[in-house]
Amino acid sequence: MSNVTVCVRFRPLSHKERKTNGDKDEREEDVIFSFDRVFYEDAEQSDVYNFLAVPIVADAISGINGTIITYGQTGAGKTYSMEGPSILHCNKQKTGLVQRVVDELFQSLQSSESMAMWSVKLSMVEIYLEKVRDLLDLSKDNLQIKESKTQGIYISGATEVSIQNSSDALECLSEGIANRAVGETLQQGSTSDERVRGGKIILVDLAGSEKVEKTGAEGRVLDEAKTINKSLSVLGNVVNALTTGKPNHVPYRDSKLTRILQDALVGEKIFSGVSESSGWQLKSGTTVLLFPQCFKCTRKFVYCSFRNKAYLLNNACWSITFLPLHIVLILWQHLSRTKLIKTTPKSTSPEVDSIKKPILDSHGQNDLRDRILNKLRLSLKEEDVDLLEELFVQEGIIFDPNYSVADIDSACQDAASQEVSLLTQAVEELKETVEELTDENERLRGELELAQEAAAAAAARADGALLGFVPAVAISSLLRPFGFVPD
Numbered sequence: 170m171s172n173v174t175v176c177v178r179f180r181p182l183s184h185k186e187r188k189t190n191g192d193k194d195e196r197e198e199d200v201i202f203s204f205d206r207v208f209y210e211d212a213e214q215s216d217v218y219n220f221l222a223v224p225i226v227a228d229a230i231s232g233i234n235g236t237i238i239t240y241g242q243t244g245a246g247k248t249y250s251m252e253g254p255s256i257l258h259c260n261k262q263k264t265g266l267v268q269r270v271v272d273e274l275f276q277s278l279q280s281s282e283s284m285a286m287w288s289v290k291l292s293m294v295e296i297y298l299e300k301v302r303d304l305l306d307l308s309k310d311n312l313q314i315k316e317s318k319t320q321g322i323y324i325s326g327a328t329e330v331s332i333q334n335s336s337d338a339l340e341c342l343s344e345g346i347a348n349r350a351v352g353e354t355l356q357q358g359s360t361s362d363e364r365v366r367g368g369k370i371i372l373v374d375l376a377g378s379e380k381v382e383k384t385g386a387e388g389r390v391l392d393e394a395k396t397i398n399k400s401l402s403v404l405g406n407v408v409n410a411l412t413t414g415k416p417n418h419v420p421y422r423d424s425k426l427t428r429i430l431q432d433a434l435v436g437e438k439i440f441s442g443v444s445e446s447s448g449w450q451l452k453s454g455t456t457v458l459l460f461p462q463c464f465k466c467t468r469k470f471v472y473c474s475f476r477n478k479a480y481l482l483n484n485a486c487w488s489i490t491f492l493p494l495h496i497v498l499i500l501w502q503h504l505s506r507t508k509l510i511k512t513t514p515k516s517t518s519p520e521v522d523s524i525k526k527p528i529l530d531s532h533g534q535n536d537l538r539d540r541i542l543n544k545l546r547l548s549l550k551e552e553d554v555d556l557l558e559e560l561f562v563q564e565g566i567i568f569d570p571n572y573s574v575a576d577i578d579s580a581c582q583d584a585a586s587q588e589v590s591l592l593t594q595a596v597e598e599l600k601e602t603v604e605e606l607t608d609e610n611e612r613l614r615g616e617l618e619l620a621q622e623a624a625a626a627a628a629a630r631a632d633g634a635l636l637g638f639v640p641a642v643a644i645s646s647l648l649r650p651f652g653f654v655p656d
């Protein structure tokens with residue numbers, strides 16, 4: 170059964186980060202996401218592997234494809250999670266996902282009788298400026314992505330190294346990594362009798378999109394950043410199309426990344442008997458999205474939760490000083506929709522159960538979130554909606570599992586009317602101020618007129634003695650051009 174799992178991993182702060190701002194509480198606001206699993210800074214590599222990769226290896230051996238994608242800003246820990254400190258030389262505790270996947274794969278294959286005939290092939294490619302480069306043969310710098318009935322999506326002409334054991338695999342991976350891997354694919358196939366069963370594991374280290382914003386990059390670096398952004402945005406569009414009812418127009422072909430990941434993301438119409446089922450599902454096995462992060466401060470609220478797998482990440486936060494937050498949010502929005510494709514929740518471990526907080530089901534939660542925010546946006550400004558979000562979170566309205574949909578709706582209305590009444594009060598206060606100012610203006614005008622009359626009378630008395638009668642107004646207009654202004 171298809172499944173998309175979304176995890177976040179917080180790495181420990183480095184010594185320098187601790188010195189600069191690690192001890193300070195710089196939080197202005199919390200960021201709250203929900204994930205299938207949160208790995209905190211004390212999580213071991215084995216915890217991450219056991220949760221997200223073990224099922225993928227088991228699926229691959231049964232001929233089901235699996236994909237692990239890491240996404241995050243520079244220095245967040247993508248490579249550490251994937252490869253550990255070094256693909257070849259690192260202690261057991263720090264060994265990354267790639268090595269563990271390889272070890273487990275060979276152990277399982279070698280111990281499985283039904284897998285007496287198997288073969289494992291490994292390819293490594295990098296998508297660079299929308300060209301697929303072969304990291305095991307750098308002369309192949311523009312490989313084509315093709316599709317066949319038997320193989321599904323494949324990279325035509327990519328070097329496939331036959332691997333007999335895990336140390337061969339790691340040597341080969343290390344060679345490819347030295348050629349600067351962005352994406353890595355590890356493919357395993359097996360044959361038995363006349364049946365051919367192939368499972369593919371794709372391991373992807375997505376480049377971060379923040380580079381262009383933070384560095385003001387130019388030239389080639391800018392081109393690089395733009396293509397990275399484009400492929401991330403196409404990834405979002407693909408997931409969007411799969412989840413929002415236009416599966417006939419899924420733009421897999423708009424980027425090399427999505428084309429390669431098509432098997433992992435593909436939507437497939439499910440037929441049940443003679444009647445077509447309503448849903449679209451992922452055809453492949455598990456796709457895992459791992460977001461490595463630093464455990465730092467935050468500025469904005471976000472929340473989402475998923476059916477039977479909702480986690481409240483209380484007080485978990487990170488710095489947006491270098492986080493391309495809007496990119497993450499857009500991606501996140503797509504990812505939360507991805508969850509809607511999933512039809513059968515997987516059972517989770519007791520450890521996971523102990524930290525999770527199931528809320529509403531994914532449809533309910535997403536509908537509810539959209540409804541609340543759309544309602545508020547109709548009547549309030551964006552900043553006000555942000556404030557209300559803050560209020561909701563502080564009051565625990567959104568996330569308290571005891572709140573019903575009706576409670577939340579009514580809380581939303583209360584908050585909106587509270588906002589309206591504050592605004593009405595402000596208008597009343599403004600009206601009073603305007604009235605006071607009008608009165609003051611009137612009073613000043615009166616004083617001015619009196620003063621003008623007095624001045625006119627005095628002038629008339631003086632002129633009358635010499636010239637006879639001259640109207641006061643005429644005197645005042647004669648004197649004004651010379652700067653005379655009566656008190």
Ligand SMILES: Nc1ncnc2c1ncn2[C@@H]1O[C@H](COP(=O)(O)OP(=O)(O)OP(=O)(O)O)[C@@H](O)[C@H]1O
Nearest residue numbers: 179180181241242243244245246247248249250254
């Ligand atoms: N979970 C962790 N535990 C201990 N150290 C970690 C952890 N995650 C990352 N680190 C350390 O943090 C630093 C940055 O990690 P890493 O190189 O994996 O980041 P990255 O996301 O791959 O960055 P880039 O995109 O620049 O390659 C490294 O020194 C790494 O050893």
